[in-house]
Amino acid sequence: MENSLSPSVASFQSSSVLEEHGHEFKEWLASLPKEKSFAPSGITFYQDFWCPTMLLQNVISFQNHFHAHDQDIILASKPKSGTTWLKAIIFSIVNRTQFTLSNTPLLTKVSHELVPFFEVTVYRNNKIPDLTTMSSPRLFSTHVPYASLPKSIKESKCRIVYVCRNPLDTLVSHWYFGSHLSDIRSLGWTLEEFVGKFCDGKEGFGPFWSHVLGYWKASIENPNKVLFLKYEDLKEDTIYQIKRLAEFIGFPFSQEELRHGVVEDISKLCSLNALKDLEVNKNGTHASFFPNKSFYRKGEVGDWVNHLSPSMLERLNKMIEEKFKDSGLSFKVSC
Numbered sequence: 001m002e003n004s005l006s007p008s009v010a011s012f013q014s015s016s017v018l019e020e021h022g023h024e025f026k027e028w029l030a031s032l033p034k035e036k037s038f039a040p041s042g043i044t045f046y047q048d049f050w051c052p053t054m055l056l057q058n059v060i061s062f063q064n065h066f067h068a069h070d071q072d073i074i075l076a077s078k079p080k081s082g083t084t085w086l087k088a089i090i091f092s093i094v095n096r097t098q099f100t101l102s103n104t105p106l107l108t109k110v111s112h113e114l115v116p117f118f119e120v121t122v123y124r125n126n127k128i129p130d131l132t133t134m135s136s137p138r139l140f141s142t143h144v145p146y147a148s149l150p151k152s153i154k155e156s157k158c159r160i161v162y163v164c165r166n167p168l169d170t171l172v173s174h175w176y177f178g179s180h181l182s183d184i185r186s187l188g189w190t191l192e193e194f195v196g197k198f199c200d201g202k203e204g205f206g207p208f209w210s211h212v213l214g215y216w217k218a219s220i221e222n223p224n225k226v227l228f229l230k231y232e233d234l235k236e237d238t239i240y241q242i243k244r245l246a247e248f249i250g251f252p253f254s255q256e257e258l259r260h261g262v263v264e265d266i267s268k269l270c271s272l273n274a275l276k277d278l279e280v281n282k283n284g285t286h287a288s289f290f291p292n293k294s295f296y297r298k299g300e301v302g303d304w305v306n307h308l309s310p311s312m313l314e315r316l317n318k319m320i321e322e323k324f325k326d327s328g329l330s331f332k333v334s335c
């Protein structure tokens with residue numbers, strides 16, 4: 001895949017932070033390769049990934065202006081990998097002393113709409129709002145690939161939690177999410193065509209393989225900085241993974257909390273059914289566009305088996321074999 005950032009463009013980008021919204025900058029953005037996608041704006045190829053076009057200026061503002069604090073917790077993921085689940089779990093771990101786990105205030109907060117994770121590239125007018133008033137630790141989420149994260153995230157002591165999911169279920173989840181958005185029908189895509197786009201890397205924040213491998217390599221090089229979690233491991237042993245996560249983000253459970261079943265409570269509170277049943281998650285929209293309910297579907301490992309044909313599977317398996325061989329990373333695709 002060609003690199004979209006030639007040296008002259010790279011220097012143009014860094015030397016013109018103040019001109020970020022100027023005419024020349026907009027012309028340059030307009031010149032980048034574009035494709036259709038589920039998002040109405042389509043996707044644009046920027047720094048080796050396909051960025052939803054409506055978010056691209058925000059991604060660039062994020063890269064140029066975001067200042068990480070050492071206590072920040074950044075949740076990173078390829079879309080449809082378990083982001084919503086991890087948001088609820090991390091929020092519950094961090095805030096467990098402020099709320100009783102069984103009471104309504106926390107339950108209401110652990111909803112897609114209200115969990116105060118700031119999605120670092122979703123805001124209006126391409127201007128990062130004032131984040132200094134957020135209480136510590138500040139909780140952020142992003143789908144931006146590791147290579148394109150702002151320097152300050154990499155250089156500070158903030159921690160990154162990455163959640164990855166097997167590509168077959170990620171694809172199917174993305175397909176169903178797309179079907180919640182009205183324009184999928186006007187795109188007229190079949191699942192087979194979408195599989196082709198996935199294998200070509202042409203989908204929001206794709207290619208899948210470079211997204212996953214970027215964070216995978218960073219977690220191997222710097223395990224104290226990047227925790228690499230798998231959705232399937234979380235499903236298999238939620239309690240163990242919640243404890244591991246709590247230690248990593250600096251909020252380990254005490255012996256007393258373990259005796260009182262606090263981890264089990266968090267696991268139940270953040271389960272798919274508990275979140276799905278919240279009134280706030282049945283109605284309303286996220287980022288003024290996505291129906292809240294579209295973030296909660298089946299949450300199963302291996303649902304792909306109900307959707308992918310043998311020929312789609314063959315194509316995907318070939319891609320997985322080619323892109324992940326020698327990486328040391330493997331995926332569990334069934335329970």
Ligand SMILES: Nc1ncnc2c1ncn2[C@@H]1O[C@H](COP(=O)(O)OS(=O)(=O)O)[C@@H](OP(=O)(O)O)[C@H]1O
Nearest residue numbers: 079080081082083084085173271272296297298299
């Ligand atoms: N609490 C909980 N437990 C287990 N699984 C859950 C949970 N919440 C959401 N989900 C499932 O995660 C899928 C959505 O992925 P994301 O949350 O990453 O989507 S997004 O990137 O934020 O748009 C989507 O997966 P599929 O059901 O396979 O489509 C959701 O159902």
